[in-house]
Amino acid sequence: xxxxxxxxxxxxxxxxxxxxxxxxxxxxxxxxxxxxxxxxxxxxxxxxxxxxxxxxxxxxxxxxxxxxxxxxxxxxxxxxxxxxxxxxxxxxxxxxxxxxxxxxxxxxxxxxxxxxxxxxxxxxxxxxxxxxxxxxxxxxxxxxxxxxxxxxxxxxxxxxxxxxxxxxxxxxxxxxxxxxxxxxxxxxxxxxxxxxxxxxxxxxxxxxxxxxxxxxxxxxxxxxxxxxxxxxxxxxxxxxxxxxxxxxxxxxxxxxxxxxxxxxxxxxxxxxxxxxxxxxxxxxxxxxxxxxxxxxxxxxxxxxxxxxxxxxxxxxxxxxxxxxxxxxxxxxxxxxxxxxxxxxxxxxxxxxxxxxxxxxxxx
Amino acid sequence: xxxxxxxxxxxxxxxxxxxxxxxxxxxxxxxxxxxxxxxxxxxxxxxxxxxxxxxxxxxxxxxxxxxxxxxxxxxxxxxxxxxxxxxxxxxxxxxxxxxxxxxxxxxxxxxxxxxxxxxxxxxxxxxxxxxxxxxxxxxxxxxxxxxxxxxxxxxxxxxxxxxxxxxxxxxxxxxxxxxxxxxxxxxxxxxxxxxxxxxxxxxxxxxxxxxxxxxxxxxxxxxxxxxxxxxxxxxxxxxxxxxxxxxxxxxxxxxxxxxxxxxxxxxxxxxxxxxxxxxxxxxxxxxxxxxxxxxxxxxxxxxxxxxxxxxxxxxxxxxxxxxxxxxxxxxxxxxxxxxxxxxxxxxxxxxxxxxxxxxxxxx
Numbered sequence: 001x002x003x004x005x006x007x008x009x010x011x012x013x014x015x016x017x018x019x020x021x022x023x024x025x026x027x028x029x030x031x032x033x034x035x036x037x038x039x040x041x042x043x044x045x046x047x048x049x050x051x052x053x054x055x056x057x058x059x060x061x062x063x064x065x066x067x068x069x070x071x072x073x074x075x076x077x078x079x080x081x082x083x084x085x086x087x088x089x090x091x092x093x094x095x096x097x098x099x100x101x102x103x104x105x106x107x108x109x110x111x112x113x114x115x116x117x118x119x120x121x122x123x124x125x126x127x128x129x130x131x132x133x134x135x136x137x138x139x140x141x142x143x144x145x146x147x148x149x150x151x152x153x154x155x156x157x158x159x160x161x162x163x164x165x166x167x168x169x170x171x172x173x174x175x176x177x178x179x180x181x182x183x184x185x186x187x188x189x190x191x192x193x194x195x196x197x198x199x200x201x202x203x204x205x206x207x208x209x210x211x212x213x214x215x216x217x218x219x220x221x222x223x224x225x226x227x228x229x230x231x232x233x234x235x236x237x238x239x240x241x242x243x244x245x246x247x248x249x250x251x252x253x254x255x256x257x258x259x260x261x262x263x264x265x266x267x268x269x270x271x272x273x274x275x276x277x278x279x280x281x282x283x284x285x286x287x288x289x290x291x292x293x294x295x296x297x298x299x300x301x302x303x304x305x306x307x308x309x310x311x312x313x314x315x316x317x318x319x320x321x322x323x324x325x326x327x328x329x330x331x332x333x334x335x336x337x338x339x340x341x342x343x344x345x346x347x348x349x350x351x352x353x354x355x356x357x358x359x360x361x362x363x
Numbered sequence: 364x365x366x367x368x369x370x371x372x373x374x375x376x377x378x379x380x381x382x383x384x385x386x387x388x389x390x391x392x393x394x395x396x397x398x399x400x401x402x403x404x405x406x407x408x409x410x411x412x413x414x415x416x417x418x419x420x421x422x423x424x425x426x427x428x429x430x431x432x433x434x435x436x437x438x439x440x441x442x443x444x445x446x447x448x449x450x451x452x453x454x455x456x457x458x459x460x461x462x463x464x465x466x467x468x469x470x471x472x473x474x475x476x477x478x479x480x481x482x483x484x485x486x487x488x489x490x491x492x493x494x495x496x497x498x499x500x501x502x503x504x505x506x507x508x509x510x511x512x513x514x515x516x517x518x519x520x521x522x523x524x525x526x527x528x529x530x531x532x533x534x535x536x537x538x539x540x541x542x543x544x545x546x547x548x549x550x551x552x553x554x555x556x557x558x559x560x561x562x563x564x565x566x567x568x569x570x571x572x573x574x575x576x577x578x579x580x581x582x583x584x585x586x587x588x589x590x591x592x593x594x595x596x597x598x599x600x601x602x603x604x605x606x607x608x609x610x611x612x613x614x615x616x617x618x619x620x621x622x623x624x625x626x627x628x629x630x631x632x633x634x635x636x637x638x639x640x641x642x643x644x645x646x647x648x649x650x651x652x653x654x655x656x657x658x659x660x661x662x663x664x665x666x667x668x669x670x671x672x673x674x675x676x677x678x679x680x681x682x683x684x685x686x687x688x689x690x691x692x693x694x695x696x697x698x699x700x701x702x703x704x705x706x707x708x709x710x711x712x713x714x715x716x717x718x719x720x721x722x723x724x725x726x
Contacts, residue, residue, distance in 0.1 A: 178563075182568065182575045191634050204544050207545050223635050231627055245608065248608055279583070359496040
């Protein structure tokens with residue numbers, strides 16, 4: 001096949017969700033994929049799924065992708081570097097500085113190692129959950145370092161591109177600081193916030209709206225996985241949490257003495273800083289543009305939302321985002337549609353004329 | 364008209380978003396709505412919008428709805444109680460204990476006052492943003508107290524029902540504690556988390572995924588409004604933030620000494636408490652049931668999402684929830700569809716057979 005960049009055999013070590021997904025994607029492009037797993041039954045399952053073949057004596061992989069848990073990544077990478085002295089080795093662990101430092105300390109040949117991190121979600125499950133498409137459109141960090149040349153690292157970028165991912169280069173320390181900020185700290189904060197609900201009355205949680213659901217959604221993540229991630233990236237996560245605690249102390253002090261001079265100003269400053277921060281998050285296609293929101297009532301039965309979206313399409317309006325919200329104890333849903341601000345008025349009018357109930361408009 | 368519960372004239376004081384929306388909804392049911400606002404131009408606009416008529420000498424409203432900012436709610440309610448000695452008075456402020464306490468201290472006749480709180484979102488904007496439908500399916504808290512009889516308070520429940528809302532009874536203190544937990548504390552936490560992004564590199568925010576967007580979305584709320592709300596409910600918000608800070612201190616201590624005995628267990632405990640808390644939040648129709656998630660790739664052009672949802676409807680599967688995510692720098696979207704776990708496998712297979720790319724499955 002010609003529409004691929006990866007050429008020679010790729011060896012995948014660890015046949016969990018990521019390893020199997022990478023294998024399936026490469027097999028679709030007819031790449032020779034050699035699978036290995038310390039568990040014979042896991043390996044058999046992955047081969048059965050078509051993610052690759054078993055290793056044979058004399059295999060000479062060009063590229064080795066280590067897909068094992070973060071705490072065993074460095075020793076497995078080191079063993080692969082030794083066993084295959086001509087191969088480039090990468091890994092997919094969600095922290096990057098720890099494994100690199102460990103490898104250097106072990107004296108491993110890091111001129112053939114470059115870490116990477118496909119940010120492809122963390123659906124639970126092993127080989128059986130593997131899918132060739134999970135990398136499409138997702139960022140794939142490639143963590144360059146001084147010990148490897150740009151040219152030598154190229155096969156990892158080819159791998160990311162062949163799998164449909166968006167390669168992003170940053171060094172290991174910057175990667176770890178970045179994911180601490182955009183992923184690990186939000187996980188801790190969401191968990192701490194959700195934990196406050198444990199003692200809530202049923203009446204209190206019946207008032208929960210989209211705000212609470214959004215802010216706590218990721219608090220349902222698996223603790224086993226996140227203890228490993230947070231433990232491995234403690235050095236980057238802790239400083240951000242220290243700074244957040246300082247800000248929190250400021251808000252608490254202001255609320256404890258809410259009528260004292262300066263208290264309301266301190267609260268306003270914290271809220272404004274939040275406005276500034278959220279504006280930094282890129283929206284669709286990397287833009288930070290804000291959209292107008294239209295809230296539309298829909299009957300809660302199959303097909304109603306599709307009918308709404310079909311009509312929006314017929315009106316020639318591109319929907320920039322969509323969220324659904326459900327009403328307590330009612331067979332009704334609320335669809336929040338984000339559109340370009342200049343489209344909002346026409347869309348509200350046209351949908352109203354077609355009989356849709358508009359429950360809110362905001363910019 | 365017979366399909367209404369509210370009968371006699373309703374006087375609305377304050378012609379902002381909520382006042383105008385209540386007026387529009389009551390006018391649709393042919394209720395006589397008397398509008399008042401301290402600003403003549405705001406009043407004129409609201410009357411022009413059809414939200415009601417101007418007051419006339421001799422008006423005898425049955426029910427008065429005070430829709431002014433929280434910090435002036437109590438004096439306005441007191442003035443209305445004096446001016447209309449036969450009317451029941453309610454308000455729609457988002458805190459309830461403060462106004463009630465103030466009224467009692469003022470010596471107002473609270474046997475004719477009952478506070479309420481329609482939880483109808485906080486879209487910005489005044490009269491021009493008013494819509495008759497914003498209360499449909501939303502909770503509407505009615506904050507009973509010892510000074511008023513159940514029967515006397517009945518017109519407020521009728522108002523909520525006529526507007527399509529779901530009346531929920533709780534006393535003022537319980538209301539304030541509840542909204543602190545499900546709304547005010549999440550607002551503070553989202554703002555503090557988002558504030559950490561202010562100094563982030565572009566590369567770091569380019570890695571932002573749905574988790575960060577969800578946890579920080581409400582941090583874009585208007586500081587002016589929230590300073591008032593948090594200030595008015597400081598007594599209920601502060602204790603929850605104190606408890607959250609204690610938990611945060613525990614996580615920080617564990618991360619600062621991540622290899623010390625017990626540290627990882629402390630982190631796991633915090634994450635598990637988050638699991639327990641998020642499980643308390645009611646989902647669709649008040650159930651806390653968890654759904655299976657299917658992630659499906661969609662081309663980012665008008666009509667594609669509608670086509671997907673139409674096909675899901677054709678397959679007879681009811682979608683329980685839907686979220687859209689956009690890929691960095693790519694003309695592609697990811698639709699996360701929540702369905703009953705027993706529907707997931709069939710749906711994935713059928714959609715795959717119809718050519719849709721499934722990028723992930725999880726329960």
